[in-house]
Amino acid sequence: MRNIRVAAAQLGPIQLEESRVRVIERMLDLVAQARAAGAGLIVFPELALTTFFPRWYREDVADFDRFYETQMPGPDTARLFTAAREAGMGLYLGYAELTPEGARYNSSVLVAPDGTVAGKYRKVHLPGHADYDETRDFQHLEKRYFTPGDLGFGVWQMLGGRLGMAICTDRRWPETYRVMGLKGVEMILMGYNTPSHNGLRPAEGPEKRQFHNRLSVQAGAYQNSTWVVAVAKAGREDGHHMIGGTLIVNPDGEIVAEARTEADELVVHDCDLDATAFGKQTMFDFARHRRIEHYGLIASQTGVEKPWGPASS
Numbered sequence: 115m116r117n118i119r120v121a122a123a124q125l126g127p128i129q130l131e132e133s134r135v136r137v138i139e140r141m142l143d144l145v146a147q148a149r150a151a152g153a154g155l156i157v158f159p160e161l162a163l164t165t166f167f168p169r170w171y172r173e174d175v176a177d178f179d180r181f182y183e184t185q186m187p188g189p190d191t192a193r194l195f196t197a198a199r200e201a202g203m204g205l206y207l208g209y210a211e212l213t214p215e216g217a218r219y220n221s222s223v224l225v226a227p228d229g230t231v232a233g234k235y236r237k238v239h240l241p242g243h244a245d246y247d248e249t250r251d252f253q254h255l256e257k258r259y260f261t262p263g264d265l266g267f268g269v270w271q272m273l274g275g276r277l278g279m280a281i282c283t284d285r286r287w288p289e290t291y292r293v294m295g296l297k298g299v300e301m302i303l304m305g306y307n308t309p310s311h312n313g314l315r316p317a318e319g320p321e322k323r324q325f326h327n328r329l330s331v332q333a334g335a336y337q338n339s340t341w342v343v344a345v346a347k348a349g350r351e352d353g354h355h356m357i358g359g360t361l362i363v364n365p366d367g368e369i370v371a372e373a374r375t376e377a378d379e380l381v382v383h384d385c386d387l388d389a390t391a392f393g394k395q396t397m398f399d400f401a402r403h404r405r406i407e408h409y410g411l412i413a414s415q416t417g418v419e420k421p422w423g424p425a426s427s
């Protein structure tokens with residue numbers, strides 16, 4: 115048995131004017147609760163330190179520089195690193211990254227229990243649009259505020275297992291899980307901010323959004339025989355509602371723990387990494403069963419190209 119007691123640390127809403135220091139106080143409270151629960155790993159959401167600012171349009175992207183981290187840990191986040199280290203806990207943290215070269219990424223770090231950065235991820239699949247879209251009820255400007263990640267889907271040895279990272283909409287793409295699955299991943303950590311409506315017509319409401327959240331995470335876990343920990347920032351933020359539903363899914367694809375609120379809430383579960391072995395040695399023994407001679411299109415073609423060519427008039 116290789117157990118990690120995981121604390122999925124859902125955050126309630128963070129308002130536009132809420133200070134980073136105030137948010138970190140809330141997060142420190144969750145670290146203290148996780149410590150009291152004996153957790154070995156705490157997982158925070160995507161863009162955990164700020165409101166989900168891509169819902170707001172700014173002509174000059176630099177107007178939102180205050181939402182980006184130029185150092186990790188930085189002067190404020192160092193307190194989180196210290197609290198996790200003192201608790202002997204690993205940490206996953208999602209944040210907006212501004213590099214010295216001026217590149218902007220939607221990023222996450224994996225921090226070892228000794229406080230060192232073990233791994234870094236930059237969100238690969240960026241949803242939404244780059245320019246103001248007047249047809250939408252609200253904006254989703256991730257393509258304006260971030261560049262697609264350039265680090266791929268890493269897997270790191272930590273806490274006696276192989277841990278991977280993804281962010282939000284990555285969870286809807288099977289490629290995300292499969293690349294990490296091919297590296298033997300045993301637990302995937304991901305944070306999300308999912309508006310409970312799509313902002314388009316026809317509207318997709320919170321029930322369907324929650325259904326797709328579970329469906330994607332459960333399928334990814336089962337098909338790669340891995341634990342998945344998916345953590346929401348939830349509730350009504352700047353007047354816009356986001357789903358909760360933080361969940362921990364086992365390698366059989368079953369939900370073993372789920373949040374009940376849309377507020378700051380800890381969801382704790384003991385995850386035995388050895389439970390990943392059965393699926394990896396049977397149904398999803400990739401070495402025996404995959405047929406890569408038929409998968410070439412997945413890595414060579416982006417959009418749909420119909421095999422029968424253009425429709426005739």
Ligand code: CDV
Pocket residue numbers: 160241242254281282283284286306307308309
């Ligand atoms: N932050 C996100 O990536 N949100 C998307 C929205 C656009 C649907 C998500 O997949 O949840």
